[in-house]
Amino acid sequence: MKRRFSDIEVQSSPHHETSKNNLLLYFYTLRPPGLTMIQLSPSLLIGKGTERLCYQHPDDPQKCIKVTHNKAHSKHQNEKDAVYYRVLKARHIPFTHIPQCYGWIETSLGSGLCFDLIKSDSDQTLPSLNQGLEDHTFSLNEIRPALNQLYQYLYQYRIFTSDLRETNIICQPKGTSWHCFLIDGLGDRDFIKLAAHSKWLGHLKVNRQWRKFEKRLEKWRPS
Secondary structure, rough: OOHHHHHHHOOOOOOOHHHHHHHHHHHHHOOOOOOOOOOOOHHHHEEEOOOOEEEOOOOOOOEEEEEEEOOOHHOHHHHHHHHHHHHHHHHHOOOOOOEEEEEEEOOEEEEEEEEEEEOOOOOOOOOOOHHHHHHHOOHHHHHHHHHHHHHHHHHHHOOOOOOOOOHHEEEEEEEEEEEEEEEEEEEOOOOOOOHHHHHHHHHHHHHHHHHHHHHHHHHOOOO
16 A cells, blocks of 8 residues: 555654654655666776765766765765755756756666766866866966856855865866866755755855855965
8 A cells, every 4th residue: 555755654762853854865865666777887987985986977978977885884975965956956056066966877886876977178077176276287366266156156046065175176177267066065964954945044054164165275375
């Protein structure tokens, strides 16, 4: 017999709220049945984080697939991304500074989340902000206009971040200028999401997160 989500009860316990949140997370990120299995090989690996591996999509080089590799200490980043991207799509956010998310894909390494793979106009991989500053591809002053545009985007659309750092931003050359994309670390981790429903609180939150990020950039400022 089919049961609605509203018919399911979570038993009271010391971990009641955690169990309830996990159950909500599960139902918001259910994978559609019958997904075609995608084979991921080591040659397709393009990045590795503390929790996820990023592979180029074998059938579409313009997309990538993120799969969890550290399941023992997983923070369910894919599931949280799926939830937050659903929120952004419902708000009709333009994907000008973050990659588009295309949902779940079944792979040989488990369920993965599919995103745009942002590359250069010549189809080359892009440096992270950290890489570009380290190898002097650009200076902080040269990349500053692109960072300001990224900030304005996050501020205007009240897009929140959980891990705003140099390694999660990639930089795309555009003629003599640059364009920045935030490719990881998105999400609203507040238990009570007041800022998500208030423009004023949302702007305050974006500003607070950006100020912390600016402090991280101080080591790159000219002395």
